Amino acid sequence: MSLEDxxxxxxENGPHWDRARASRVLASTVLVHERRTVRAxxxxxxxxxxxxxxxxxxxxxxVAPSSGAVSAHDESVIVSVDHGGDGGYARD
Amino acid sequence: VTAIARPLALCEGALDIESLYAQHARxxxxxxxxxxxxxxxxVDDIVQETFLDAYSGIRAISDPLAARAWLVTVAVRRTRRxxxxxxxxxxxxxxxxxxxxxxxxxxxxxxxxxxxxxxxRIPADVRIxxxxxxxxxxxxxxxxxxxxxSLATVKRRIADAEERLERRxxxxx
Numbered sequence: 001m002s003l004e005d006x007x008x009x010x011x012e013n014g015p016h017w018d019r020a021r022a023s024r025v026l027a028s029t030v031l032v033h034e035r036r037t038v039r040a041x042x043x044x045x046x047x048x049x050x051x052x053x054x055x056x057x058x059x060x061x062x063v064a065p066s067s068g069a070v071s072a073h074d075e076s077v078i079v080s081v082d083h084g085g086d087g088g089y090a091r092d
Numbered sequence: 093v094t095a096i097a098r099p100l101a102l103c104e105g106a107l108d109i110e111s112l113y114a115q116h117a118r119x120x121x122x123x124x125x126x127x128x129x130x131x132x133x134x135v136d137d138i139v140q141e142t143f144l145d146a147y148s149g150i151r152a153i154s155d156p157l158a159a160r161a162w163l164v165t166v167a168v169r170r171t172r173r174x175x176x177x178x179x180x181x182x183x184x185x186x187x188x189x190x191x192x193x194x195x196x197x198x199x200x201x202x203x204x205x206x207x208x209x210x211x212x213r214i215p216a217d218v219r220i221x222x223x224x225x226x227x228x229x230x231x232x233x234x235x236x237x238x239x240x241x242s243l244a245t246v247k248r249r250i251a252d253a254e255e256r257l258e259r260r261x262x263x264x265x
Contacts, residue, residue, distance in 0.1 A: 003261060009207075010207055010227045011229075013126065013204045014125065017117070029140045033144055
């Protein structure tokens with residue numbers, strides 16, 4: 001059989017697309033779309049709530065230390081050691 | 093008037109998904125069926141995925157007359173993904189791949205089965221433009237748009253597929 005004949009028979013070879021099959025596919029399409037919409041909404045809300053909580057937590061931990069008592073280590077202590085100022089010659 | 097534009101005159105009006113489905117689902121299923129060469133659940137899955145994409149993407153189409161071409165492009169993209177997945181599965185699980193013949197009884201075998209047996213050995217990027225142009229009778233620019241490649245590329249791929257088919261069908265007794 002030539003390629004042209006095969007192409008002609010392929011053109012006639014259509015799907016059995018009847019009303020029942022069409023409505024079954026449409027029903028499942030609508031169902032999947034609704035599920036995906038609900039899932040996307042839930043994910044969006046979780047992300048929004050999570051982000052808001054994270055920002056609030058960040059603000060809380062940033063503000064909380066500054067409102068507390070003054071730290072004991074605010075002023076640094078400089079310890080100086082006096083070697084006598086002779087560069088060690090006094091021992092010699 | 094081209095093969096795609098001809099039925100588009102019927103689809104003027106609002107682009108809601110159910111009317112879109114009623115107008116174009118049969119055509120989209122036909123395109124997918126002719127690319128795959130079989131009519132089982134895979135065609136239904138690809139049609140479903142195509143119209144799921146239509147839910148989110150159809151608002152981007154300003155011209156309702158372009159809806160069919162848009163749906164064909166999405167269906168072709170989905171079919172290409174399906175064929176790539178199937179090919180990967182066959183590569184990595186060749187022992188589990190389906191070697192069943194298209195018809196259990198050789199007398200039930202249709203002439204078109206020979207064509208699809210050969211087409212299955214041709215890469216999807218070469219096979220799909222050939223089916224769209226030769227079997228679906230889309231024009232070359234429509235085929236290029238559906239496959240999302242340039243006109244020169246689609247011409248080269250169709251010629252490549254034609255050559256491979258002639259060679260392989262010539263070998264078979």
